[in-house]
Amino acid sequence: MENFYLILVVVLFALAISDLIVGVSNDAVNFLNSAIGSKAAPKWAIFLMASLGVLVGATFSNGMMEVARKGIFHPDQFYFAEIMTIFLAVMITDVILLDLFNTFGMPTSTTVSIVFELLGSAVAVAVVKIKGMGLSVAAELSNYINSSKALAIITGILLSVFIAFSIGALVMYITRFIFSFRYRGPMKYFGAIFGGLAITAITYFIFIKGMKGSSFADVEIASGETLQEWFKHNTGLVLLLSFGFWVVLIQLLKWIFKIKILKVVVMVGTFALAMAFAGNDLVNFIGVPVAGFASFKDWVASGGISPDEFSMANLAGKSSTPIYMLLISGLVMVITLIMSKKARAVTETEINLGRQDAGDERFGSSMAARMMVRGVTNFNKKLMRVLPSSFGNTIQSRFEKFSYFENEEDAPAFDKIRASVNLVVASILIAIGTSLKLPLSTTYVTFMVAMGTSLSDRAWDRESAVYRISGVFAVIGGWFLTALIAFTVAGTIALVISLSGKYMVFVFIAVAVFMVIRTQIIFRKRAESKSAVDEDSIQxxxxxxxxxxxxxxxxxxxxxxxxxxxxxxxxxxxxxxxxxxxxxxxxxxxxxxxxxxxxxxxxxxxxxxxxxxxxxxxxxxxxxxxxxxxxxxxxxxxxxxxxxxxxxxxxxxxxxxxxxxxxxxxxxxxxxxxxxxxxxxxxxxxxxxxxxxxxxxxxxxxxxxxxxxxxxxxxxxxxxxxxxxxxxxxxxxxxxxxxxxxxxxxxxxxxxxx
Missing domain, CATH: 1.20.58.220 (Phosphate transport system protein phou homolog 2; domain 2)
Incomplete structure (x- = not known):
């Protein structure tokens, strides 16, 4: 019996590697789209900064691993065999679901998928157990599901959509009003201060607030304090030194090496967002297998208790993931980031919806989008009649469209001002969620920040607004579909395994392998078809x-x-x-x-x-x-x-x-x-x-x-x-x-x- 469950643990880690690959293919859009869309640097440099960010961020994800162990259900209510059923159902569903979304180039949320898969499979196993004891499901289910924590996580995810969009739009509006589209002039005088503030904000939220969940938080320094305590007691000094250091460094890079300030901000922001992503989202890919491995070790150490009788109460305690596991996972993510063609397809979707100019729109118009555009247009007309004309003219002058790349053949989708705001705002919001141990959806946050900045930047004008808004609705609709499918499929798989016996696991693994191969064939055919069309497409x-x-x-x-x-x-x-x-x-x-x-x-x-x-x-x-x-x-x-x-x-x-x-x-x-x-x-x-x-x-x-x-x-x-x-x-x-x-x-x- 021990060998059987050892095989299941190996299967969990094999699925974790597959999940890392399909997950990063989907989530790469989160930290690549701003740098790629603004063409801030060659792609090799962008991928290098993102890769370094992912590796560092992996070591900051330790605190988030507890979400998979006890964030959604009460582990002490389940036995080892039941926990393994839950975890296997989750991982099988996750691989299938994320790969499907990647194939069609739609950004979805790995956080939402893992949360609802855990919820669906835990509910299914709990229902079977409660029914087996002859008790009422309605009365007993709350004892098995950590409803308060699950509700907090789901609420946080949903709120992040509105918060990210609103803050992204507000910060972009203020930044654009200050610098306008002709930003090179103001950058000469205020660029170093802008860059220093942006990078200092990133430093505070990621390295200081985010230190709590890192593998280095408890490292002692010469004074006897832990690293986390030292940063907490010297926050003001760290921020002041950070601001001064970055202002001087950025200005020297500008004077001596002629490196543009905004390029530095975008590249540092790419590193920060990749780091925030890994710190928050690594739990989505390896949290379940790590919890499964910990469960297996506890069961083996119990000395031969039946897997159907060994309680998993130990999962409710504190956990610590070995740093080598985090780093190996980070390396797999980096390799996927560089090699994955599906990651590029997902990235194209978000850049297309946020680009500054009009052109070929990927999405058609919808009635909801048309009504929204019509309503906002009418409101704007009425507002302009009420406001003084001088005020309106001042605002209009700050948002007058201008591009430094208009005559270039391969012009950026948007400028580096917007890219900087995207990266800084998104990385800060995600870092806040990580410090609170809330698995925010990095996809939701970065996507909605990008859409908010697009709106404030007037990228959604009368010519493109209905198509862009329809695209946003389509992506958000896919997110809700993710939650529904994740809950249903994981619950169904867990239910069938619970009722049909543990060997049914291998049938579902075979189905997962078949689905991944099938979607790979579909993706390759779509890519070949697109390549054939692009070959003769007039540019x-x-x-x-x-x-x-x-x-x-x-x-x-x-x-x-x-x-x-x-x-x-x-x-x-x-x-x-x-x-x-x-x-x-x-x-x-x-x-x-x-x-x-x-x-x-x-x-x-x-x-x-x-x-x-x-x-x-x-x-x-x-x-x-x-x-x-x-x-x-x-x-x-x-x-x-x-x-x-x-x-x-x-x-x-x-x-x-x-x-x-x-x-x-x-x-x-x-x-x-x-x-x-x-x-x-x-x-x-x-x-x-x-x-x-x-x-x-x-x-x-x-x-x-x-x-x-x-x-x-x-x-x-x-x-x-x-x-x-x-x-x-x-x-x-x-x-x-x-x-x-x-x-x-x-x-x-x-x-x-x-």
């Missing part, structure tokens, strides 16, 4: 010849995809193959998204082309419009076909099927000729192409006449005719826009190169 910095080349590739791929959708869609429709129609629909959706993405960027590219010729710009816009209309034609033809089959309406007659098959083959051959012409960029035979289009249109007219005859002979019904004519109308639209697309491409190339 703002592309030269004219590159734009010509990429636009031709886009057209060729669009024509090939259109032909494939038409052939597969028509074949599936005529054979009533619903699966084939769904595949055609998916391909059509991808085609439409690509066309829409190109259209959304058309005026940014057109603005660049205006430097060459107004005619060039005109033909480029026409080209994108015709490509979009071709995608519409395919969609409007395919959609009613799918509805017809889904509703089990009568299939088309043999004559109709023969006519449509022949017509689609002709259209497909025509599109291949168009593709060949665009690929070779030889447009001399365009008149022959027009003749080919006219010939197909004549076939369409002939088919329509045959359909009228079938209607007159009552061989088909009204629904059949509506769909048949709709298909022919959209095919004609497709042909028309295909010809116009080729002409626009020809004129675009001709006017650009001559």
């Amino acid at each position: 703002d910095e592309d030269a004219t010849e590159v734009i010509i080349s990429k636009s031709a590739k886009q057209i060729i791929k669009g024509l090939e995809n259109t032909s494939e959708i038409l052939e597969n869609g028509m074949q599936s429709f005529l054979s009533e193959d619903r699966a084939g129609l769904r595949k055609a629909e998916e391909a059509c959706t991808v085609l439409s998204k690509k066309a829409k993405k190109n259209k959304d960027k058309v005026f940014r590219i057109a603005e660049k082309l205006m430097d060459s010729s107004a005619e060039t710009t005109h033909y480029y816009v026409q080209m994108i419009e015709h490509k979009r209309e071709m995608a519409h034609a395919v969609h409007f033809m395919l959609n009613p076909m799918i509805t017809h089959v889904e509703n089990n309406h009568k299939p088309f007659t043999e004559d109709q099927a023969a006519e449509l098959t022949a017509t689609i083959n002709k259209v497909s051959d025509f599109l291949k000729e168009v593709t060949k012409m665009v690929s070779g960029q030889q447009f001399d035979d365009i008149e022959k192409l027009v003749e080919g289009k006219d010939a197909i249109v004549e076939i369409l007219r002939k088919n329509e006449k045959n359909q009228f005859k079938r209607v007159k002979q009552k061989l088909v019904n009204n629904r059949n005719s509506q769909l048949y004519f709709k298909m022919h109308t959209e095919l004609e639209n497709l042909l028309l826009h295909a010809i116009n697309l080729v002409k626009s491409e020809r004129d675009f190339i001709t006017n650009t190169r001559h």
